[in-house]
Amino acid sequence: MSKVRFARADYNLTGMPQYDGNPLIECLPKILSDVDVVRRIGHMPPRPDETERALDPKLRGHGINRMKDVVVPFHIHLRLEDLFSQLIRYGYTGRNPLHASTVRHRLPSSAEIKGHGFMSTAETLTLIGLSGMGKTTALNSIAKLYPQVISHSKYKRQIFIETQVVWLKIDCPHDGSLGGFCAAFFSSLDDALGIEKYSGRAGTGRSISVMLQRISQLCKAYFIGVLIIDEMQHLCSSRGGKDREKLLNFFVQLSNDAGIPLVYVGTNAMLPLFSGVVRNARRAAGMGPIAFDRFPEGDPYWAHLVSQLWSYDWTKTSVPLTGRLVAKIYDLTQGDTDFLVKLLQLAQRHAIWENSDSITPALLQEVYDDQMAILHKPIEALRSGDPLQIADFEDLMPTKDQIAQMMNYDLARRADRSYLSLITQAAIAPVMHSEKAATKPASKPVIPVPNEPVPTAHFVEGVDVQTQLEQRGWVDKESAW
Template sequence: MKNMRNSGNSVLKGEIEEAIYKEQILLEYNRNPFIEALPPIFSEDDVLERFMVKPRISQQDKQSETNIRYHVLKRVKNFTQPLPIHFEVERRLSTLIRRGYLARNPLDKTFLERIRVLHELRENEVVAHKYIDERLNYIRSTADSLSIIGISGIGKTTAIERLLLMYPQVIKHQRYEKQLFNRTQIVWLKIDCPYDGSLSTLCKSFFKAIDDLLGTRYLEKYGYLNRVTSTMLLHMTSLASMYGIGVLVIDEIQHLLNAKNDQEEMLNFFVTLSNTVGIPTVLIGTSKAQQLFKGNFRQARRAASDGAIIWDRMAADSEEWQFFLETLWELQCLKQSSELTEDIKKTFYEECQGITSVAVNLFILAQERALFDESNESEIITSRVLKKTAKEDMKIIQPMLNAIRKNNIKAMNEFEDIMINLDELMISHKQNTEYEGRVKDAMKERFNTLQYKRQEIIESLSYEIASLGIFDNLVPNDIRKLVSKIVENQPIESEYNSLKFDAVENAMALNQKKKEQKSKPISKEASLPLLMLRNKALEKKKHPYELLKAKGFIKPIIGELL
């Protein structure tokens, strides 16, 4: 699903789950509740399934009236094809989260020591930020950082969001190995760097993101107007540690270049978060973001301790581009299917330069032009149609595309988002080449299976229903689950509109149910269990200690010491 964000809210939200602990294949991941509660390490098939989204355009759709087909064409915006770089990012993210938890095992005394130190620092918050590195320096960190740099529209954000949503966002722990273990774990948090590069605004975005997830009031408590930025950073650091955040993803990092004074401070904060507090970070930005790390070796090293992924456009002669275009070309909704000739291939690349979002939009706009062009009665996509579409409908991005097309370094400097380190790209391309054939073969095999056809319908329906924007209480995975249940219980030849009607009806019912659950007042017993136990003990004329111990809230001291 492309529309993964909640309507009216720029913060990506995932699922909330109760902890289910799984046996670990790797010894170092054992006896760590934060790791054991995660999904198993994903296979390449898992990633392939998540990224393979080919919208459904039926023969019936193609025979519809022109005005209907205009709407059908918008489904193509949801088209996503797995690329070698998606597998690379998934592997990095998977290890980043798990290895970051190695030194933050909540069963280990150093985890509690880290939280204790941060709590002490918060007590003297005026000067505490100066000593945070020194106070936590003796506690080891296994956290790494990752930077993903690439031109606008290449698919960085879409990819990282799809990968994050493969994990639950919040895991509620109750008991671990028959012992009480009340803890809330935030596996991932993604926020955007503010446009003005303000560190204060970033902190407030962080507090608000946690409030939206957990129903807390940290923004009100720590983010008021006259709050000193360094103090907010301390609270942000403390919350990140307390909730065991698995990875903090900061998108649009190039906005730091707009900061007047905070740029250096924010980069130092990312270093502290990863190197001292132990929270892995992923920094995502356009090519302009490379300037942030010039001249500061410490920051550059920490921002890419697990390597920097340079994400470039697809090359015209690459296997991944050829397969991408062939697959995209099948999503036509015209009276007559246009042949993908060598001339059209050449023109198409010339007009989009291998940038995925530009390619998809060019394909949609060219079909729209063919639909409403009276001189094109047969509705065929030709090289002339592609060139005219690019020139007239995509006029605003032509200066940037021309700079790329002509490899004009001087012109590229005017559009810093498209500058890429060519030496690093050569390395990245060599590393990825081996995956191209394997991804292509796997996709072709899946396109012919019944399961894929069901998956195709599920993805298309999920996207359309989420795009309605009327289900405020449902996260994308809620919609996907109910759609999957409907599609899998119906014959493959079922009418698409009938499935859609059932899905909307079910989504409305589930949305209402969740709305009612949210409005129910939380019982005092559920919110204050220790206070309720104390009151029960007093009613029975017993000391609260006895009841707390009987219920497992107090551990035997001798046993713990031994």
Template sequence: MANYQDIDISEYSENPLIDALPKFLNKKEVLSAILKPPAYFTEEREHDELKRDIYTERLDSCIIPNNKFYKAYKKIYKLLLKSYQYRNPLKVTTKQLLNNTASNGIAAPYPEILKTIIAASSFITGLSGMGKSYMIDNILSLLFEQIINHENYKGNNLNIKQLVYVKFNIPSDASRRTLCLNFFKSVDNILGTKYESKNKNRNIPISDLELNMKKVCLLHHIGIVIIDELQNLSLAKSGGAQQIMAFFESLSNEIKVSLLFIGTYDTYDIYSRSFKTARRMAKEGTIDLEQPKEDDPVWNQLVDTLWKFQWVPSPLPMTADIKKVLYKRTQGITFCTVTLLKFANVQAIEEDEDSITEETINQAYKEEFKLFMPALDALREKNYAAYDDLMPLAMRRMLNRKKQHVLSISQDAKNEPEENWDSDDITTSSPSRTSYCSANSEGEKNGTIDKIQRKKRLKESAQEVYNRLESSGFFITNLDSI
């Protein structure tokens, strides 16, 4: 049942959907509420091998929050406020909005006052394994009620069920139809409704499915729609990603529901194409869970905290050398750090060792991290060719600028009249021509290109030019300077 408390901010006052939200917490309260260390008793160190092995699994479910958790909490709270600000169930405009959406604009006009209001959105990104979804899931489950029942608010009979947040994934095939069904399934799992089965008929146009999503958001007073695995949009068929992002913009701007996107760095290729797309995704800003450096205080705090939980007879104190080995093996990735410490415990227990040492950690890495080794090696060597989702945003921005520069040069070269490209002119041409022709490849000698090769290259598309220059090593750079 709703427990109302005035938020004491004028623009959000007298709104039951806002007054029913939990009170805003300060940083200390948030971190304290989320903190969940593993259960641990010193006498467990003396238990038999099997029990101690099982105890190590507690590390997987522990939560060691940091400042990014509080930043994410504040964003979520503000997204809720902005979402409900213009959907107060006591206001006539909210009823007009519901009637307008339910009838697809036939039964009632769109409320004039809402036409200039831009809905809120935010974006959580970072490396795979840094805990983006885990952070958001724990903030939501520990600090917010998902369902709030309303009966009476200051003498007004409401009888409504408020669904504070809904979270679902972009499907692996990036299908618009499957995306809609994923949303309906999430709502069904929470409320016990049957929206998914009602909308599963493939004869239903996608436009109707998207309209039904808007209706469900309004009917159940959804505060935030959280879209995870956003990087799957990169797998969409030609134009598919833009269509989905356009729908999200329509969803948020028409019914004023806030959106929270979660995805790896692969999403950069989606939102970097236009400022409009970036604005759709992160009007309220971005949180980047980037790879920490070895001296990062957050990573060091995590390691120091987890090191206290060892199920061996004589735990050693943390040392700089142990941290160095841990960082080398995990590259600071949260998932890898927690997992390696767990396996180091298991390794020591199985080998009947009294303590976890650097050698224990290295051995656990060799035996248990075989699937992760190639990716961690690539991250350690800054070789991102095989693992695109590991490439940092700074590197992506730099490569994107270089790519656009080369594509621009190659397009200019294609547009120039062929007769201007004399062989004598190749070596004395402008810098742009020199850049276009200077990559090492078959057929190039001493900066000149024979006429046949030159004609062939003038027929290349801009993308083909970029691919050729990239394969020749044109883009190799000192990654440490980024």
């Protein structure tokens, strides 16, 4: 079991009338300013100094792994934290434990709560984006701003003994099965509470419907503030689509009946899950989707990220980051943060093994050619800018293109249905007038080529990129730690 993140309830007024008087909200940490969020979720492990660069090559190789722990906050992190904060707090407004409707709502028998005034205030947040762009890392950092479990004993001189699970995160099973989801939920709840009580239920022969009902009751019993469901794209591979539809229906029921806010997290490959069923799409768009797409070339925020990672250099001689290096790095990673970290780590290990003094554009190209060959096809697809090539890797397709493809497919499908309907009507109704033969519309999905200008940033050769960014006001010194 992992270390339990328990906290004793400490109640503080928020100043918001819809929140005050609700112990489930007053016990939460204060609502953070943007500056506080940057300081709390940003993480810059110790950078190597000259002493560390002089260590044995084997030791320096271990230091390179610290680069994976770097978290550089951007505006999208601030937006995500703000919506996550609203999601939890507003979701609790409909579940005030001091209200009679909430007490009745938590009763085991659903028949006892019908018509007793409970109304869900749960919303849904959808976090989508390219593989490797830091969605899960960002969400984990934000969730950890809250204690996972809060223990209550007394509220305003009233006995109030409850255990509140503020957030619970589970991964969709790789096969998208109902049984796998139930097992993941029970295991995650046990892990949060530091017990071994519920995880054995998944293997005791209970029916899926009974386990799903039990999940709903546990969400009510522990006042779960938000359920985070990661790797949602796995539902697209569920057997025959039967489990997929049942799970999506269960999520809607959990939000409506149990009042539990949901966070859907996955690559763009999960978007078709919300096509065709209005209530699924409506839920997914609840608080507006947040998309982690790759950085465009010339984006100053990309240059800032590269600059921060560049300072973690364990080669013998640390060289300044130039515009030429930034351009080369972008060409070999195409704005994907995971590819960026891999390239820099592999380049440093290669330089250390080959006893090279520093990293150069030629060394980066050599590492890309030799050690990143397995990634060439997706990177070349991104480099081409051709939507048809990018569509071969659906978890790399830009979010807006994935949505456009899905919408065009649905429009074509509806057109096919309309065409079929006309054929049927013509077959059963008498022909009163001669008509021209109708032509069946094409149903091939069309992916629009993005035509939006991207911001550019021209850097002076030979001058440190971070210094140029600060001079132009794109980043400040404090944000660079």
